[in-house]
Amino acid sequence: MYPIRCFTCGAPIGDKFEKFKKLVDSGMPVNKAFEELRITRYCCRRMLLTHVEYIDDIVELDMLYMKKKYKR
Numbered sequence: 001m002y003p004i005r006c007f008t009c010g011a012p013i014g015d016k017f018e019k020f021k022k023l024v025d026s027g028m029p030v031n032k033a034f035e036e037l038r039i040t041r042y043c044c045r046r047m048l049l050t051h052v053e054y055i056d057d058i059v060e061l062d063m064l065y066m067k068k069k070y071k072r
């Protein structure tokens with residue numbers, strides 16, 4: 001379930017999760033999706049980026065980063 005408001009500033013973001021997901025899934029870059037939905041504050045952006053649905057992508061990126069780090 002999506003949080004209705006941003007934990008930090010209290011801006012309503014509950015209605016933006018579905019739209020954000022649709023835009024990103026359609027291939028739009030994340031920063032463009034934020035502009036499209038008029039989400040400007042980074043506390044609100046964090047709410048969308050760190051949602052549980054994206055945790056697999058975050059883990060994958062972290063694994064790639066770690067691999068690169070230990071090659072040096």
Ligand SMILES: [Zn+2]
Pocket residue numbers: 006007008009010011041042043044045
């Ligand atoms: Zn916020």
